[in-house]
Each structure stands twice: as C-alpha cells, then as structure tokens.
Amino acid sequence: MALYARRTQGNQLLASEDLLETCFHPIVLLNISCGIEDIFYGSSQCSKLSLATVKEEESYRIASGKCSRNNFVSAVTFQEACANCTSAILDLKETLLNRSEVGDKKNNTERSICAVAAVVSVAAGQSDESGGLAMIDSFNRCLPAALDHDDDFIKIRYYVVKALLAILIAIGMLVFIIVVIKNVTKKKPLKPAKSQVITAWSGLYRFSKAEIEYAMDLDDHHGKVFLGRGSAGNVYKGILPSGQAVAIKHINKSNDYDSFKKEVEGLSRIRHQNLVSLVGFCVEDGEQYLVYEFCPAGNLAQHLLRKDTVLTWETRVRILRDCALALRYLHRYIDGCIVHRDIKLTNILLTEKMEPKLSDFGLAKMLGIEETKVFTDVRGTIGYMDPEYMSNAKLTCASDIYSFGIVALQLLSGQKAVELDLDARDQLTRKAKDVNMGKRPVSDFEDQTLKGNFNKADFQSILQVAVLCVSNTSIGRPNIGVVFDELDKIWKNTFSYKAKQGMSASAMSVSGSLEMISV
Structure with a gap:
C-alpha cells in the first residue's frame, strides 16, 4: 500500500476497492477472509485521505523523522527508536482522526484504519522505496514490545499483519500459477508443484523438489553449477522460472530436521541489506534445500x-x-x-x-x-x-x-x-x-x-x-x-x-x- 501511495504521487493513500479485489483475487478464490478487504479508499473517513494531505500535518513530519531508517541506525538502543517511532505514529493517528472529522472517535474500525493510514503514509513518504520498506520492517519488529504498553498497537498490528498475510498468500498463489503455466509449456515434465507460503510470519516460498531440480539443471542438462560448500551442505546456482538467479544449498542428510527447521524459522525473521536473504526452502522425500538470493561477485x-x-x-x-x-x-x-x-x-x-x-x-x-x-x-x-x-x-x-x-x-x-x-x-x-x-x-x-x-x-x-x-x-x-x-x-x-x-x-x-x- 505504501508503494501504491508513493507511485500515485499522493492522490490516494489507500488503493480502491476494485484494485484491491484484483490484487487479492487468489484469496477470494480460496474463500479466505483476512480483514484486508476493509482497508480500501472510501471504506472510512481516514481512508479518503491523500498522502499529500497527510504531509501537511506537523505530526506527520515528526513521525516521518522518528521512523526513518537514519533514526533507527543512530539511536542508542533499538528499544529507544521503537518508543520514539510508535509514539509518533499514535500522535499522527489521532491527528488523522481529528482531520477526518470522525463522529465516533471510539469506533474501533475507524481508529484501526486511521492507524494503518498513519503507518502507510509514513512509509510512503520516506526518501526512497527501500527506505519505506526498511521503515515497515523496523516498525513491525517494534510491535511485540509495544503490545504491552498501548491497546492501539494491538489494532495496528492486527491490521498490518492481516495485510501482510494477504499479500504473502496472493504472491504465493500468483507465483504458483506462473510456475504451472511455464512448466506446462516446457518439454521437460515436472511433478505438480506443492508450493505454498509456509506460515503467515515467515513469508517464505515452499518449493517442490521438482522445482528445485529444474532450477539447478542448467546449461541444457549438462549438470549442476557448484558454487561452494557451506557449514551444512553444498551450494549450487539455480535459475527460477522467472529468470531470477538464486543460490541453492542442499542440506547434508546428516543434519536433523529440527536444526533445519530452526534455521528456516530464524532466517525468515531477519532482514538486513548486508545479510543474504532467504527466498524459500524445500522439504520432500527426505531431502532438504534452502534457497538464497544470489551474489554474482562471489566471496x-x-x-x-x-x-x-x-x-x-x-x-x-x-x-x-x-x-x-x-x-x-x-x-x-x-x-x-x-x-x-x-x-x-x-x-x-x-x-x-x-x-x-x-x-x-x-x-x-x-x-x-x-x-x-x-x-x-x-x-x-x-x-x-x-x-x-x-x-x-x-x-x-x-x-x-x-x-x-x-x-x-x-x-x-x-x-x-x-x-x-x-x-x-x-x-x-x-x-x-x-x-x-x-x-x-x-x-x-x-x-x-x-x-x-x-x-x-x-x-x-x-x-x-x-x-x-x-x-x-x-x-x-x-x-x-x-x-x-x-x-x-x-x-x-x-x-x-x-x-x-x-x-x-x-x-x-x-x-x-x-x-x-x-x-
């Protein structure tokens, strides 16, 4: 939503209902309700605000500064940065409630949508798109600590997590459809992919073994491209159907599943520009794989x-x-x-x-x-x-x-x-x-x-x-x-x-x- 608000140059803060339905059509097909359907342009007073309008508020300027990537980097502790950012977001939410002339300010739906609007506007207003994504990541990691201090954060987290869950499910379904279409048109037969997003919190793509083998089979069936040897297994280059290059680690069979699961759960939660990102994983027929982003310049x-x-x-x-x-x-x-x-x-x-x-x-x-x-x-x-x-x-x-x-x-x-x-x-x-x-x-x-x-x-x-x-x-x-x-x-x-x-x-x-x- 932050990217949408940024790219529409401030005309609308939230996407229209029609666009939202188009984006999350796979979720509708699955008959899944995540609450995201309530957060669209026109669903409430706060949802009608534009990014340009929000930027006029002094509380927006304060929140934008306190939630910026520089503030999180320069703060003495992460907890201090969290306190400053979340407090500023709440102040902005109250400002938006007042600006929207909401009649019943105790209405939970209105307050929650205003809170989401506050988060989206601050993320959209960052200096660049990567800054906005970094702000969302940092803010989301602040929420567990904030839950103990303010009930409003429960509402923010409720809607933000639901929005993220809906996005992840939609992406998973769309990628699944693309992979199936591409594989049908290939001469090389593939087993039906059992790809899915593992859980709401991880955001990881679950590859089938057939997809992994297909990705590693490069150069017209001439074999795998060996990249190196990690602590838990060999690493090979792979190419996904989208054309994205990845590094695929084939975990040694001597490693037990519990340690593999622990690594997947741990890596799915950490995101930093100087850490290799985990794209997905595969567990099938006793084989375990981890799929990472590819770094072309080697080590x-x-x-x-x-x-x-x-x-x-x-x-x-x-x-x-x-x-x-x-x-x-x-x-x-x-x-x-x-x-x-x-x-x-x-x-x-x-x-x-x-x-x-x-x-x-x-x-x-x-x-x-x-x-x-x-x-x-x-x-x-x-x-x-x-x-x-x-x-x-x-x-x-x-x-x-x-x-x-x-x-x-x-x-x-x-x-x-x-x-x-x-x-x-x-x-x-x-x-x-x-x-x-x-x-x-x-x-x-x-x-x-x-x-x-x-x-x-x-x-x-x-x-x-x-x-x-x-x-x-x-x-x-x-x-x-x-x-x-x-x-x-x-x-x-x-x-x-x-x-x-x-x-x-x-x-x-x-x-x-x-x-x-x-x-």
Whole structure:
C-alpha cells in the first residue's frame, strides 16, 4: 500500500476497492477472509485521505523523522527508536482522526484504519522505496514490545499483519500459477508443484523438489553449477522460472530436521541489506534445500586470491564497515543477540556493486534477552574461532567480534589463506600486535598489492580496532557498537580523503594547462 501511495504521487493513500479485489483475487478464490478487504479508499473517513494531505500535518513530519531508517541506525538502543517511532505514529493517528472529522472517535474500525493510514503514509513518504520498506520492517519488529504498553498497537498490528498475510498468500498463489503455466509449456515434465507460503510470519516460498531440480539443471542438462560448500551442505546456482538467479544449498542428510527447521524459522525473521536473504526452502522425500538470493561477485576470499584485479583500499574499508553494520543488527536483535559463529572470508559474499552480505547461518545461535552467554557444542572454522569459546565452550557475542577481527587483519595484510589453521592465525595476530605496539613497521603488515595507495592513519586505526577484537579474552574486546562507530568514522574519513585527492589531481591538471598556455 505504501508503494501504491508513493507511485500515485499522493492522490490516494489507500488503493480502491476494485484494485484491491484484483490484487487479492487468489484469496477470494480460496474463500479466505483476512480483514484486508476493509482497508480500501472510501471504506472510512481516514481512508479518503491523500498522502499529500497527510504531509501537511506537523505530526506527520515528526513521525516521518522518528521512523526513518537514519533514526533507527543512530539511536542508542533499538528499544529507544521503537518508543520514539510508535509514539509518533499514535500522535499522527489521532491527528488523522481529528482531520477526518470522525463522529465516533471510539469506533474501533475507524481508529484501526486511521492507524494503518498513519503507518502507510509514513512509509510512503520516506526518501526512497527501500527506505519505506526498511521503515515497515523496523516498525513491525517494534510491535511485540509495544503490545504491552498501548491497546492501539494491538489494532495496528492486527491490521498490518492481516495485510501482510494477504499479500504473502496472493504472491504465493500468483507465483504458483506462473510456475504451472511455464512448466506446462516446457518439454521437460515436472511433478505438480506443492508450493505454498509456509506460515503467515515467515513469508517464505515452499518449493517442490521438482522445482528445485529444474532450477539447478542448467546449461541444457549438462549438470549442476557448484558454487561452494557451506557449514551444512553444498551450494549450487539455480535459475527460477522467472529468470531470477538464486543460490541453492542442499542440506547434508546428516543434519536433523529440527536444526533445519530452526534455521528456516530464524532466517525468515531477519532482514538486513548486508545479510543474504532467504527466498524459500524445500522439504520432500527426505531431502532438504534452502534457497538464497544470489551474489554474482562471489566471496571475499576469491577476491583476495585473484591476481588480475586488486581490491581497492576504499572497497576494503566499506566491506569492513558494512559487515560491522550487519553484525550490529544481529547482536542487537529485538529477541536477543544472534551469534553468527562462522564469520570468515568465504562467508562474506559480494554483489555486482561489491557490497558485502554475510551468509551461511547454519551455525547461528540466539541468546535470550536475559542471557549474556550460553554453553554449547564448539563449532565453527578453526582459524577464526574465539580461543575462549574453544577452551570452555562458552559462546558470547564477543565470539563473533574475534572472528571479525581476524577478517579485518586478513584484509589489511592481504593474507592469501582461504582457511586459516591455528599456527597461521597466531602468526597473523602476533605480527599485528607487534606492528600496533610499534615493534615492527607498518610496511611489514600492509598488503603489498595496494602499492601504498591507502591512508596510513586510517590503516593504523583499523589495525588498532582489529587488534582489540582479537584479544584472547572476551573482556578485552569492544562490543559491536563501538567497532561499527570506529569503522564508520574511518569510512567517512576515507571517502573524504579520496575526494580531496580527486580535487588535488584536478587542480594540478588545470595548473599544468595554464602553464602550457602561458608558454
């Protein structure tokens, strides 16, 4: 609805009844009532408002600011951002009730539709569509905590969840119809797909085994395209009937179904621009598959190993900064800290724009809100594992910090080992600590392929952060908030430094041209 309001340039906040029926025709066929049919243009006083009209209100401006992506990122805690956003939404809802001149302000239907209108207008008014989607995601994650404080949030959640459920069911049915039509026209026979959306909260597509096999059968039946090996199985490239490229992980049969189900449920709830998204899954005939978004540039280890191209200093700093941002999201997740447990070069995938995305959550573990540590089986990749975790099986958020520090040292030094062993790890950390303490020159640690094309001060700042991250005890390591803040400052400084270099080069060019003219 937010996208509709945005793209109609403010003429209508909610879609018309006819358009709504068209969009959710598959739901009508299934005789399912989700409540979404009550939220259309003209169904109530608030539903007649336009986005342009709502934007005139001061309470809209306040809500738009407090619910923006920047507010959620800059807030000290997620709970603080939630409180500010939800309070502003409620104020806007009351404003819309008054503006619409609703006679009975205690009417539950009117109040609920005004609440939905408030959420839709704030999402539609964000600076871009991705910002609006991010706002909806953040706001929806705020709702569980808000339910304990205000009855109006129950109404907001009731209608928002119903709207999302209806959208997901509609998408599932439409994709099912498209897949069936395409498969009927193909020469290759397929079993009837049993595709469905697994649950209202997950939003995941359930693939049939036939669809999975068809997606992986590339290049005119010449076989599968192997991408890599994850913690729970091999990963292959796949192409969906829509033409979308995906990565399909075939889970090892040694993995039990409960752990597979836990991973699916966990991944379905987390969404971040620097985390690989889970598209769907398949469980059929004893086989288990996970379907992820595809990152065409491969993983970070492959780029450090390449000889034909070199990762620029700016790219390395941005990768570290964005990975820290993803870890901050996981460690500050509303239900408790999510420990990835397997941060390493090969689990950092890159998009075509060289933007990093953390992948492979097969070992991820969630600590409850009241838990700071948990004792569990020691699992992970040897060279990146927290020594404290390895010795006493005590898993904390600081375990990820250690692994992240190793990755940072590898990016600084250009360490070419894809998988570090303990000796290589110890040599790497020992050398880094010596350089940081001034016992060895920086040139002993820097990646020679950079040929000195980096800011020395920023290099030493990242080295200092990384050395703190690889402290042998968790007490000596900074939390992810501190790590991100430092890397964000370094990234901004790097960006500014690059801009100044470009201006200096332009000035020299102009100066040279003037000299030639004077001669």
